[in-house]
Amino acid sequence: MLRKNLHNTQMVTVAILxxxxxxxxxxxxxxxxxxxxxxxxxxxxxxAGSPAHALDPRxxxxxxxxxxANDEALASGAELVFCCxxxxxxxxxxxxxxxxxxxxxGAHRLADPAAYDEWYGFVHPRPAALGEWSYALPELSxxxxxLIANPGCYATAALLALAPLVxxxxxxxxxxxxxxxxxxxxxxxxxxxxxxxxxxxVAPYRVGAxxxxxxxxxxxxxxxxxxxHLLPVRRGLVATCxxxxxxxxxxxxxxxxxxxxAVVTVLPEGTTPELARVQGTDAAELALFADRATGRAIVIxxxxxxxxxxxxxxxxxxxxxxxxxxTAGLRLTGVTV
Numbered sequence: 499m500l501r502k503n504l505h506n507t508q509m510v511t512v513a514i515l516x517x518x519x520x521x522x523x524x525x526x527x528x529x530x531x532x533x534x535x536x537x538x539x540x541x542x543x544x545x546a547g548s549p550a551h552a553l554d555p556r557x558x559x560x561x562x563x564x565x566x567a568n569d570e571a572l573a574s575g576a577e578l579v580f581c582c583x584x585x586x587x588x589x590x591x592x593x594x595x596x597x598x599x600x601x602x603x604g605a606h607r608l609a610d611p612a613a614y615d616e617w618y619g620f621v622h623p624r625p626a627a628l629g630e631w632s633y634a635l636p637e638l639s640x641x642x643x644x645l646i647a648n649p650g651c652y653a654t655a656a657l658l659a660l661a662p663l664v665x666x667x668x669x670x671x672x673x674x675x676x677x678x679x680x681x682x683x684x685x686x687x688x689x690x691x692x693x694x695x696x697x698x699x700v701a702p703y704r705v706g707a708x709x710x711x712x713x714x715x716x717x718x719x720x721x722x723x724x725x726x727h728l729l730p731v732r733r734g735l736v737a738t739c740x741x742x743x744x745x746x747x748x749x750x751x752x753x754x755x756x757x758x759x760a761v762v763t764v765l766p767e768g769t770t771p772e773l774a775r776v777q778g779t780d781a782a783e784l785a786l787f788a789d790r791a792t793g794r795a796i797v798i799x800x801x802x803x804x805x806x807x808x809x810x811x812x813x814x815x816x817x818x819x820x821x822x823x824x825t826a827g828l829r830l831t832g833v834t835v
Contacts, residue, residue, distance in 0.1 A: 509534055509535065509536035510534060510535050510536065510577050510578050510820060510822075511535075511536050511537075511538035511575070511576045511577045511578065512529050512535050512536065512537050512538055512539075512576055512577075512578045512579075512580065513538055513539035513540075513541060513571045513572065513574050513576035513578070513579045513580070514526055514529070514537075514539070514540055514541060514571070514579075514580045514582060515541040515568045515571055515572060515579065515580065515581045515582060515583050516541065516542065516568065516581065516582035516583040516584075517540045517541055517542050517553070517565070517582065518542040518544055518545050518553055518565070519582055520681050520804055520808075521582045521602050521804060521808040521809050521812075522542070522580075522582035523553060523554070524804045524805070524808060524809035524810075525580045525582060525602070525808075525809040525812055525813065526540070527809075528780075528809055528810065528813045528827045528828065528829075529580075529813070529827065530560070531827050532813065532826055532827030533826060533827070534822055534826060535578065535816075535827065537562060537563065538563070538574055538575070538576040539563060539566060539570070539571040539574035539576055540562065540563055540564070540565045540566065540571065541565070541566060541567065541568040541569075541570070541571025541572065542565045542566075542567075542568065543567050543568055545565040546565050546566055546567045546570075547564065547565065547566075548564060548565050549564050549565075550562035550563065550564065550565065552565070553565075568583065568587075572591070572594065573594070575594075576594075576597065577596075577597055577598065578597065578598045578599075578600075578816055578820070579593070579594065579597050579598070579599045579600070580600050580602065580812055580816075581599060581600065581601040581602060581603060582602045582603070583603055584603060585603045585604045585605050585618050585620070585709075586605070586618070586620045587603075588601055588603035588605035588606070589603075589605035589606070589614070589620070589622050589623055589624065590623045590624065591605070592624075593644075593645055596644075597644065598644045598645075598646070598816060598819050598820065599644065599645050599646065600646045600648055600812045600815055600816050601631070601645075601646065601647055601648060602648045602808055602809070602812050604618060604650060604709055604710075604713070605622075605647075606628060606631035606633075606645070606647040607633055607647045607649065607650065607653075607713050607716075608628070608712055608713060608716060609628060609629070609633075609716060610712075611625030611628060613712050616712075617707075617709045617711070617712050618709055630643070630645050631645045631646070631647045632645060632646055632647065633647045633649065633716075633717070634646050634647065634648070634649070634815045634818075635649050635654060635657055635658075635717070635811070636761070636811070636814050636815060636818055636824070637658065637755065637756060637759050637761065637762055638657060638658070638661050638662075638717075638755070639717070640818055641815045641818050641819050643819075644819065646812075646815045646816070646819065648808070648811055648812045648815060649713065649811065650709070650710045650713055650807070651678065651682055651710075651735055651801070651803040651804075651807025651808060652674075652676050652678065652708070652710040652714075652724070652726055652735065652737065652807075653710045653713040653714050653717070654782075654801065654806060654807050654811060655676060655735055655736075655737035655782070655799040655800075655801055655807070656674045656676065656710075656714045656722070656724070656737050656739060656799070657714060657717050657718070658762060658782055658784060658799050658801075659737060659739045659784060659797040659798070659799040660672065660674075660714075660718060660722075660739055660741070660797065661717060661718060661755075662751045662752050662754070662755035662756075663741065663748055663751055663752070663795075663797070664718055664719065665744075665745075666743060666744050666745040666747065666748060666751060667741035667742060667743055667744060667748075667795065668741065668742040668743075668744060669718075669719075669720035669721075669722075670720075671740070671741050671742035671794070672718075672720075672722040672723065672739065672740070672741045673722070673723045673724075673725075673739070673740045673741075674714070674722050674723065674724040674725070674737055674738075674739050674740075675725055675727075675737070675738045675739075675740070676724070676725070676726050676727065676735065676736065676737040676738070677700070677726070677727040677728075677729045677735065677736050677737075678726065678727070678728065678729060678734070678735040678803050679729055679731040679732050679733040679734045679735065679773075679803060680696050680728060680729070680730070680731070680732060681732055681733045681803060681804055682728075682733075682735070682803045682804075682807075696728065696730050697730050698730060699728075699730055700727055700728070700729060700730065701727060701728050702725055702726065702727045702728075703726060703727070703728055704726060705725055706723075706725070708724060708726050710724065710726075711724045731773065733777055733778070733802055733803055733804050734773035734774075734776060734777045734800070734801075734802055734803065735773075735800070735801055735802070735803040735807055736771065736773060736798065736799070736800045737798070737799045737800075738796065738797075738798050739796070739797045739798070739799070740789075740794050740795070740796055741794065741795050741797070742793070742794055742795070743793070743794075743795045748786055748795055748797075749764075749767075749786050752764050752784060752786060752797075756784070760824065760825050760830060761780060761781055761782060761806065761814065761825070761828070761830065762781070762782045762783075762784060763781065763782070763783050763784065764784045764785070764786075765783055765784065765785045767786075769785060770785055770798065771783035771784065771785050771798050771799060771800030772800060773800055775800070776800050776801050776802050776805070776806075777802055778802060778805070778829065778834075779802055779805055779806075779810075779829045779830060779832075780802070780805040780806050780809075780810025780811070780813075780814070780828040780829045780830055781801070781802075781805070781806060781829075781830055782799060782800065782801040782806045783799070783800045783801070784797065784798070784799050785797070785798045786798075805829065810828050810829065813826075813827050813828060814828060
């Protein structure tokens with residue numbers, strides 16, 4: 499097991515599985531910017547044997563290792579493994595002994611093995627091992643142990659907005675209306691992410707059947723009505739959550755939950771979260787409003803689906819497990835236009 503003082507004596511070696519996908523490439527970018535992580539293996543079955551710059555020309559002069567097959571990267575002896583594979587492939591993963599593994603897929607998020615067949619469409623191949631994984635959203639449930647299930651992008655936004663309010667809102671009243679950029683669908687070609695389908699269009703999808711719905715319910719302790727939509731933008735996610743309040747201290751609850759966070763900001767009253775401010779970052783913005791006509795509470799969260807919703811949160815979780823600075827390698831500064 500890696501100890502907290504490891505970073506005082508040496509760099510932590512890293513392998514990335516599925517590094518040619520969007521979340522894999524974004525994880526790679528943060529590893530390269532991290533002062534205490536060292537890239538050891540780049541896994542990609544489609545690019546195995548190719549130089550790193552086959553993924554992106556900007557990697558040409560960095561002296562990175564060539565791509566290897568994902569299984570070879572997993573067995574490379576790296577101390578930290580980021581798994582950016584598809585759900586079913588990641589579910590079969592056998593973690594290397596003694597390594598910290600952060601899984602960005604949904605393969606280890608749900609505690610109930612039967613839920614994978616219902617929500618993901620496959621029978622989990624290692625159901626007995628699910629209890630070994632820690633579902634970790636750092637601000638709400640920090641990682642425990644060496645095997646980390648990184649939350650989904652929609653789930654992250656919904657939970658940041660709602661989890662601090664549990665007990666102060668009516669569970670049956672909660673509705674989550676969320677919208678994400680097309681990169682949330684991954685790099686693989688599919689008709690639903692074709693330019694002709696996405697541009698000049700906003701489309702709900704997997705209505706009442708999205709796999710992040712049981713993930714949200716598992717963390718909150720009750721079911722929610724959740725509808726995702728695809729936006730004609732590359733990246734970014736906004737979740738607008740509606741609930742009937744039971745108490746009047748909702749803002750105080752949110753501010754207390756994130757008072758010490760360097761990643762999540764509760765905006766001043768009257769200020770709305772915006773995609774433009776969080777795109778390309780690992781930050782999240784929250785705001786609370788009250789509907790004048792119905793009295794319902796409206797909690798809005800904006801984040802980058804590839805940042806706080808994927809790679810940024812994965813690195814944040816790894817930092818916590820390794821005892822490193824929680825924000826090392828993250829994109830949290832700047833006021834770009």
